Amino acid sequence: MAKKRYIYVWRCCACGSSGIRLQDPSCLHCGTARCGNCQTTKVQSQNLGTSGYPTDDKHTLSRITNPHRHYExxxxxxxNGIKVTAFPDNCSALNIVSEDFTNRNKLIIDRTKLTTIHLPNGDxxxxSGSLKSKFRFNREKTLFDLVFTVLPNCVCSVVLSSDFLRVTKTFTTYKSRIQRGRTLSRLRPRVCLQGSPKQQVLGSINGHSVSxxxxxxxxxxxxxxGYAESIQLKIDTNPNAMETIVFIDGSTTTTCGIVYDVEWKFGSAPTRAASALQARGISQKLAKNVLDWEYGSDARRNSAFICNFYVLENLCCPIILNADLLYGTNAFTACAEHFHDNEGVSLIEELESADVCVMKKTPKRWGIFSRTKTSNCRPQNTPISSRPEVNEAQMRMHELDRINALPLHKQAAAHEAExxxxRQWALNNSTQNSQTGPQQPALQSTLPQAASGPNAQITSS
Known part of the structure; x- marks a missing residue:
């Protein structure tokens, strides 16, 4: 009796056809070859070009897993010749070193130049001073004269500021300077948060445009x-959903909940646009079955990401995007057109004041900073919330969001009016300062200008 021979035929997970074209990209759902007849997948029922990328305006929903718990x-x-592993903080207004780092390496601190750092919750x-240093990147010869702010109990040894990283093109042209590797502890992944972020990225959350x-x-x-409630996001206030957040000075605060399965998309949303979740009617349970994003691949025009957002009261800005979303999508290069400078308060003015914070997510069992809380005391000078510069900065942010929500043919006139x-506000403010003397940092110029790093000079080696 002859043996039976079984022939296994691959079938398309969308139409059931057995047609296979090996030159086509693999199916985004099951990983096998895509059907050569219908050119569709179970997840994306849309036409695909020869590159395998969507050619229409439909969203592709993806979820970025959280490798930052294991990587940094x-x-x-x-x-000054001392080898360090610096922390690239795109939301830091200052270059910072910990006081412990200066003590271990016997570096001289200038105790006369003090800086007030505003934490995200207003504290x-x-x-404790400043440190003048010679800084250079590994395997490079260019020297930089950098002034570092020395911070007691800093959770990072060395932090590089946003301006310095942008001047040196570290996130774009020379992104190979940034290394990524496994960490020994799950507590290493960090969150940087800034009171008045200097750089922002335009995007949409559940179809609502936001910077x-x-x-x-x-x-x-x-x-x-406040922002989560304004766009009617459902906040899970269960005690198990709350997390402990550690600021750059080691002080802690507790989140007031979490928002699950929020859709984020780079670029402003069209007028009256619904999110992919709303358009497709995908529930939260079905949203968990979206594609896993390939970490490190470029975000495309219609890429939408399902994310969880921790909710923090009195946050200085509407939304903070984490490193996984930025590094995982190569956002600084792939979505460069959506990044813009915040026309707000000058973050650095002769080291008088700066808004900066670095946060670390802390499990409840971790008790290193359990006895350290943020201080409720305020400086004796004018509160930051009552300064006219801050009010003007907030108004500019609101106006930017309003203009971005207008139809395209109306945005040019709105930008010119703004x-x-x-300019009129800057003129009035400069006139007042000439009479009373400049006591507060002035707002940045609204005219386009090249970025320049704080306290940084390049010297030939």
């Missing part, structure tokens, strides 16, 4: 409670 990013560098922290703060130090995405208003 750093930059090998040298400070303040005084630095978010791209924080390469973030371990989790964060959203302000520029005139900002």
């Amino acid at each position: 990013h750093w930059i090998p560098a040298y400070i 303040t922290k005084k630095s 978010a703060s791209p924080d390469t130090g973030s371990d989790v995405n964060v959203i302000s409670k 520029r005139l208003r900002q």
